[in-house]
Amino acid sequence: MDIRFLGGAREIGRSAVLVNDALLLDFGMATDNPPQFPVGDPDPEAVVLSHGHLDHVGGVPSLLSGDARPPIHWTPPTRDLTRVLAEDTLKLHGNSPLCPFTETEVKRLSEVSVTHGYRESFEAAGHEVTLYDAGHIPGSAHVLVDDGETRLLYTGDFHTDDTRLLSGTTARPDADVVVCESTYSDVAHDPRDEVERAFAESVKTTLWEGGTVVVPAFAIGRTQEMLMVCEAHDIDCYVDGMGQKVTQIVRQYPEFVRDPEALRRAKSNARFVTGRDGQRKRIADRNTVIVTTSGMLSGGPAMTYIPAIRANPTNKITMTGYQVEGTPGRDLLDTGRAEIDGQVMPVSARVESYDFSAHADREGLLAFLDSYRDVQVLVNHGDRCAAFADELRAEGFDASAPELGAEFAAV
Template sequence: MELEFKGACREVGRSAVLVDEKVMMDYGVSPGEHIKYPVNGSRPQAILVSHAHIDHSGAVPNLMDLEPDVFMTPPTFDLSHMLAQDTLRIAEREGEMPAYDSIELSKFAHNTKQIDTGVPFHTHGYDVEFLDAGHIPGASSIHLTDKDNRSLFYTGDINTADTRLVPGAVDFPDSDILITESTYFGDEHPPRKEVENQFIDSVMDTLDIGGTVIVPAFAIGRTQEILMLLDAHGIRAYVDGMGVRAYKLMTKHPEYIRNPTHLKRAFDNSIAVKGRKRDSVRLESSVIVTTAGMLNGGPVLYYISKKFKDPKSKIILTGYQVEGTNGRMAMDNGIIENDGVIQHLKPKIEQYDFSAHSGDKELKEMVKDFCDRGTEHVFTMHGDNCEGFADWINEEVGVKAFAPEIGERFSV
């Protein structure tokens, strides 16, 4: 197989791997002040999308002039199409040049074939199967086999542990080649129950003194999980932003949800807020779960503008904060840029590890398992220390491992 790494190399974001110049696995963007796209020059005949987050799906409509066949799970299609519509709407509103237009977005919908996990299919000379990856509803790893029976397993974003929202990934197939994410190599996640308890204690402490808890959350996955956690402890929250629409799409696919009954109850018990009604939201002793998860745009900036001088309140971050985002600036320096104005944040800023990715131990166990069953080459990507992970695999597992650079090609 010929592999070309178009993005997410020694970085988090813009995932894209091209196989034999025919099949593209993911085609995302990197968020931040300046959006980064995969390196150019690709003309794939087929695109396989692991999941809906924009760092894996966000640039797929840009390839529709090639008329490729596009494959993804049903939840991934619904959620990625929602995000693509929103991206286009924001670009048009702000007068920016979008990466695609409404015609290309329509082609994206028309060209996409929705395939459930566990259902083998064939495209352009390859046998393919999506396998549950944990992470978010619909997320899948990709198992691809060529005509010479050479096989590749691409993890995408993977989590082998259960969360409140989705079950963890299990039962990996044998594969000659492994391409794995490396997001949390070197970092262990604390026990989930411990994180949940600390989060709830922090929320309750703030409510008790009359403060407001603002929880910036990714629309897909994190908003739903946080609402389920709050509901499990009898805390009724406001919910604002695209997470509500994402929830409604998830309800179409209950088989991809660990506990759809609890998810429904959590949203039934919350208070959904739309733009015109934000002024009616109670801003004392309240919890507001809202997008965007990295504080770059979205309703969260409205709520922060109301509470950024209030030391009794809190901003609780629940996800990874990419370098250059408002969320990272808030963590590092206690400031954000809000509608062109630098705001110094008086609320306490906390971060809790609700990661939907495997931690260091789980990543190492997964790689060892693959290699014990015959994997010959491992490629590490989508992380801040991909080189370290590759070195560990070479030294501790004894299998050839590489941390590709952007645009690098390999023949394996």
């Protein structure tokens, strides 16, 4: 089996792995300025997508330009989420030469879509492929590829612990080679129940003091998790931004979440914001909680809420996910200031950060890989892939960290 790394090698973003020059696993984008896409200009016979996050599916419509029509295999949630992300990319970059696809290519996604459930084997570009629940976001999958001689397990992004939204992955299919993500290979997550409890106590304290709490959250996965946390701890909230549409999508697929009834209650507990007639500014003046995109303060309704609440030290901003260096969210955590809509603003409101990550931490990665001690492990999707591969070798694994563009012959 020939495995070529077109993206996501020793980096986070633009994940793409080409198998036997025929089967493409993921085709994402890195949200740099300008956006970065995988290298190599592949022309696959078929595509399999692990899950609906931009860094794994952001470039997919560009594969459908010209006469190219490779079938795209995915779970139903990943199909719908990819469409939402593609439409959002067109809104942001559609009039720019930086966007590699048009509305026409986005519409073609439905023409080539082939959906699958977990553990249902199917044929793609001459390979037998099976998807397994990865526990990362609704519809996320490990991808097992069998070419008749070698079995490749592409983990995608995964989580080994249960959250309110999803159960952690328990799948450990037999494989000869594993391409494993390593996002949090040097991090130990605090127990989720402790993180939840600290978040809820902090929010309730601010509300009791008369303040407003803005909860920046990623639209896919994190918004739904935060709504469920709020409902479970009897905290009323608003929800704004793309997370509203994603919540509606996820509710259509109850078999892809841990507790559909709990998600239903969470949606009922949250008030959806329309944004009409100055509604956001009025909500920002209320003694309430607002779960909103974007999770790193780089766009979305947060651009209205943060300026509206920033001057009052009774108010609070609770970050719920990793803040990439150089983003306004990271700047806010590090300096107490953030550039919002082109203007650097000092923030007097209290700023806190809570680790609601949907990735396996170091312990989770090692526990997962413990089932693959006798196979080749290729580390990708991380800021320290080479270091983690070194650490795995010291533990007896046959591990390496391919570089961007590298080709690997698995046996």
